[in-house]
Amino acid sequence: MSNIKLLICYHKPATLFKDEIMTPIHVGRANAKKRMSPDNKNLQWLMDNMIGDDTGENISEQNGTYNELTSLYWAWKNYDELGNPDYIGLMHYRRHFVWRENEHIVYNIENFNEETYLQEINYSPEKVHEMVDGCDFVAHIGKVINVYKHYVENHRKEDLDLAVEIMLEKHPEYKQVTEEYFAGDYSNFCNMFIFSREIFFQYCEWIFDILQEFEKRTDVSEKRFFISERLTGIFIANLMKNKSLKYKTIPISFIEDPVNIPVALPVNTENIYQTAHALTSILQAAKGYNTFQFYLLYRKGRLDETVKNKFRMFEEQYSFCRIEFVEMDIDEEYYPLFLSEKLPKVNKCIYAAGNFVVLQDLGEFFRICSTDDYYVVGTPSGKYDAFIEEKKLSPDILTLNCARLRKHNLWENAKVQAAQGKTGTEILNQLCEGQIGYIPWYFVTRESDYPYKDKILGDSKSRGQVQEEATWRAWLLYDEIAPWINSQGVYSIFWWDNAVHVPSAFGFVKVDPEKIEALYAKQQIEINTYTPAPPAVNEEWRSYSLPGKLRFFYQHNGLRKTITYSCKKAIKVLIGKEKISHA
Structure with missing residues (x-):
């Protein structure tokens, strides 16, 4: 039986998974100690229950950049410390392999039960050996568009x-597999x-060589x-293309920890109801385990x-809701620029x-919509194009990296431009x-991404x-016409359905x-003059043989009409007006 070690990366206390295979490791321990x-207590728990990535040759201090790879680097350079295993793998404290073959999904675990979890993911040391022994590698392969x-x-x-440029400089033989990989939908x-x-x-030799060269060519400080x-x-x-290697693919799980989601909303005397409607919408859609x-x-x-007391009613109605009023001494259009200063303990916030x-x-949105690469992530001011270099935002929905905005003193720079009369969006x-x-x-x-505007057909x-496609997404933004004005609009039904739940x-x-x-008069004219496009006529049946025509006729017209049709065809053949086609 082979020796298998699966590193499980931790950066804070959580459910401890530990046995002869599962090996918890504290990543970034060098930074944590500083x-x-x-x-x-958190540091003590991590020190007492697992190894760290800061002994021997290591890059533990670079965990903020390298993430979980600091554990792999440590294992690579200190392999004997793990007992020189035959196989080594990586998991995370909330992400684990699900020990079932040939599935390309992620099992989201919303109601985590520590006692039954390992059974849910089909884990046991015996199952791991059954899955891994005799293979060259096992990998999670997920699907995206x-x-x-x-x-x-x-x-x-x-x-x-x-990164790819560097990789191909060092390993040009990877060119074809890289092109195929990027054109496909499956990835680790x-x-x-x-x-x-x-x-x-x-x-390890391959990836750390590439990443270390990457560090030399660009600023990686943030x-x-x-x-x-x-x-x-x-x-x-590339491994999967090697026919001499034996491998298996398995899915993974993700334990959804409850998170606190900061949401900032501007409120003024003119939008009190709209703000209450927005709060209601967020809370009605919530599952109840995030705050x-x-x-x-x-x-x-x-x-x-x-007015404040009316909003405090939400705390009474929803146990997972907290309301705080923040007094601002600037105009509303500048709120996103100033928010990181007003909320000094908040590092990431939805505005x-x-x-x-x-x-x-919004739990999944808040977790997945990463601001780590940016100051701010938001809705575009024009058409959505992720590939465009010069991105411009509208203030409709923003996710702010408050920590970086504070670090770079954005508000101090913004105040000067605000005094010059520039708009908040321009400055942002x-x-x-x-x-x-x-x-x-x-x-x-976004309403503006679709061709309806004030039309309803x-x-x-x-x-x-x-409408069904809209329910696939977390946010529905009315950036064309207010839904209380355009009540017949294609998306307005969602706003009106939510209005029922707004406190009276x-x-x-x-x-x-x-x-x-x-608007109603304009839409009534549209309804009165609407002519649906005629259905497309399928003429392909004319080229069918007689048995084919009879089958087609039966499928679309039923038995009685088919008998009538076939009798007429038979008479035409008998009197010589038509020949039977066997084509």
């Missing part, structure tokens, strides 16, 4: 391009694999090496206690100023130039199809009857 006092595009939608394109994620000893050493996942994917794709910390931002002296409805729990886009990302398309439906898809103390949104009447 950051925490020796008697810190185009591997290259998926990376660009979430991270910096230029980083991946540079989270750097999760199990390699034989020989392959592991080849992999980078995390997300590129390592795609490089690992290329390495594994929401709402920061309601208001101009000094312009929100009285009566939402547009008219929207939330259709899914100018000061964050090169540090802007777009929220991936699969999180937001006329798309190639039915209204039902368009908030009354209703102020409306302009003349605008509504004018």
